Amino acid sequence: MWPAMAAMAWCALAHAGNPPTPVTDPKQALDRIERLRTTDHPRFAQMLAEFHREVPRLSASEQWHLRYLDAWEASYEGYAASAESQLREVIGRSGDAALSTKASALLLSNLGFSRRYEEAYRLANQLTAALPAVKDPQARFILLENLSQMLNYAGQTDLAVNYARMMESVVPPDGSLCRPRYLQVAALYNGKRLTTASAELQQAIDTCTAAGEPIITHALELALDSLYLDQEQPGKALALLDRIAPAIEASRYYLHMLSAQAKRAMAYAKLGRDAEARTAALAAVAMGHPGDINEWLKDAYEVLYQVEKKQGHAAAALDYHEHYAAQDKGYLNDVGARTLAYRTVQQQVLTRQMEAEELGRQNAVLRMHQALAGKTVETGRLYIALLLMALASIALWLFRLKRSQLRFKRLSHYDGLTGIYNHQHFIGEAERTLRLSEKHARHACLASIDLDHFKQVNDTHGHVMGDTVLKHAVGICQQHLRPADLFGRLGGEEFGILLRECSRDQGLEIADRIRVAIETAPIEKDGRDIWISASVGLAFTDTCGYGLQRLCKEADAALYRAKRTGRNRVIADAGNGSLAEA
Incomplete structure (x- = not known):
């Protein structure tokens, strides 16, 4: 809704008072408008709308420059298809090398935003090869900026930081070090190399504040807020959000508003202010668009799940957990x-x-x-x-x-940490196996396994020990599985097992053997034993049929019941939609 409201505001400004003074030097005017894109976006949009009255008097090169600015604004508002069409015209027909480079860089970002990753990285390779020939400082600066951003998306932290540092040597005369320093922080943040005490983060915030770049400053402040939450400092996180909330609201940048709302919900939840956490999380969910998959909606649904679970609302908790799981898996799949x-x-x-x-x-x-x-x-x-x-x-x-x-x-x-099937391959193999089982009238059992209190292991002993626990649990499970059984990691500390040619009694026996083996096999660290346990939910084809979606739903429901009734137990579906404890 906010782009439409902004458009109405621009129209009102454009028609208020006296008519705008005719432009005497269109080229200088276009350059001046372009400089306002992120420093004063409402003014940029207003001036861009007013400038369209000058189109009949513009030269061909000036019209292409205007077309590029229109594409930038369409991309900013989220209209990726419209922006792409205009950018490809600028690249193919403008005849201006510098403008074509800037349009190509923006197209690269647009393809990444549209999740057309292979096409984006092919274009990135072409632009990297052409980089030495780009002599215009502003075009080179923008190209390096978008290359750094795309490599950051791919998890290539060092390359992303290098491109960002290269930007510092080609800052345009009217530019600043804000963007290079922001991109370095963004790469370090995604690479898990940043803390609240990192000098790079505060330096970038100070630089972008001084440069009058509010949108980039907000992105940096929201990254700092995430670090506060990661380091269990919800009070500082909430205080920062309260301070920057008016500026974020004024910018009307959708992703920043959604991120701030989700972080507010997480901060309230960590402080035990459940009612406020629920309100903030619901506001974040309401801001989402149909089909959106991102980490902020994932966090909001997780807060709602935890609050409803804490208050004993089982049905609502289960519903929010399903949304959270879908967001979590979708986000991990996108990464x-x-x-x-x-x-x-x-x-x-x-x-x-x-x-x-x-x-x-x-x-x-x-x-x-x-x-x-x-x-x-x-x-x-x-x-x-x-x-x-x-x-x-x-x-x-x-x-x-x-x-x-x-x-x-x-x-x-295969999953890179544990060596077993990853989520996507496990689902594909399970569907194929179930079709064969149905064809030959052979029963099968689907088990959902979740390690209990795994977050405490990470928080207490660190992520390295968390990875060791996951591999330890996988090794135990493999000792009790048959060669024909399928075993995969569904995400985080959750695993799936499909037992072929397995009766109900056999499935219960195997699941309980695995549970007992995990419970009785501690991991030693610094002379101390770390004990873990697992909850297991089972679903059988004799009661649920051979559809994988139904089996997954019933197994997840049984797993949730095992978690809710005390953990460290096996719960199986008992047919007719009910559950039975092993």
């Missing part, structure tokens, strides 16, 4: 999709490089063969030796390529 797209494009580039190198080697062999065609038998033997070397090189290249493809395939199928 994985970015990384996978980056690796895919890099693999394609590597393959093309190797093919080019091989073609070069083959051409060298051919030229050598032509030069030695009229020589003696000894020369012929040398040619044969060279040819054998070329064949060996091809064989080695094919071997390396195949090994790289196999490794890439494994990365896409």
Whole structure:
């Protein structure tokens, strides 16, 4: 709704009072408007709307500049398709190298926002190759900015920081160090290398405040707020939110408003102010658009789940937990999709490089063969030796390529920490197995396993020990599974097991053996034992049918019942929608 309200405000400003003075120098006016994009966005939008009256008097290059600014505004408001169409026209038809570079950089950001990651990283590779030829300071600055941002999305922290630092040497005369320092902080934050005491963070906030860049300053302050929450300082987080709330509201930037509302809910929840936490979380959920998947909605639903669970509202808690789980899995899948797209494009580039190198080697062999065609038998033997070397090189290249493809395939199928199926591959294999089981009339059992109080392990002993606990639990489960059973990590500390050709009694027995084994096998740290336990929910095809979605729902419901009734137990569906404890 807010873009429409902003548009009405701009129209009102444009028609209030006396008509605007005609523009005497359109080029200077366009440059002046462009400088206001993030420092004073409402003024930028107003002036852009007024400037459209000058279109009949503009030169061709000035009209293309105006088209680029229109595309920037469309992208800012979230109209990705409209922005992309205008940007591609500027790139292909303007004939202005600097303007085309800026439009390409903005298109790169637009593709990432639209989750077209493979296309975005292919464009990023093209722009990286063209970077040395970009001489215009402003165009080079904007290109480096967007390259840093896209590499940050892919989890390439060091590369993202390097590009941001390169920006510092090409800051335009009317620019500042705000954006380079912000992008360095953003990369360090996503790479888990930032704390509330980090000098880079406060330096970036001071720089962007002094430069009059409110939107970027808000992003940095919200990152600081997240760090306060991560370090269990909800009072400081709430005080910061109260201080910056009026400015964020005035900017009307959707993502910042949503983020601030979700963080407010988390801060209230950590302070035990459940009613205020629930109100803030509901406000954040109400701000979301249909189909949105992001970390802020995930946090809001988690707060709602915890509040309703604490108050004993089981039905509402379960409903919010389902929304939270969907957001969590969707967010993790999106992060994985970015990384996978980056690796895919890099693999394609590597393959093309190797093919080019091989073609070069083959051409060298051919030229050598032509030069030695009229020589003696000894020369012929040398040619044969060279040819054998070329064949060996091809064989080695094919071997390396195949090994790289196999490794890439494994990365896409298996969880990097535990070595078992990842969520997507487990779901695909489970659906295939259930179809075969149904065809041959064989029963199966789906188990959802969740480690109890796992967050306390991370908070008390650190994430490294948390990873050790996850691998320890996986190793125990594998000892009690059969070769034909499927085992996958669904997300966080939650795992799924599909037991093939398994009766109800067998499923209960295997699940309970796993539960007991986890409970009785502590992990030693610094001479002390760390004890963990697990809750298990079971669903069987004889009562739920062979549809994976129904089995997952019933198993999750049973798992939730096991959690709610004390943890460290096995609960199975008992048919007709009821549950039974093992």
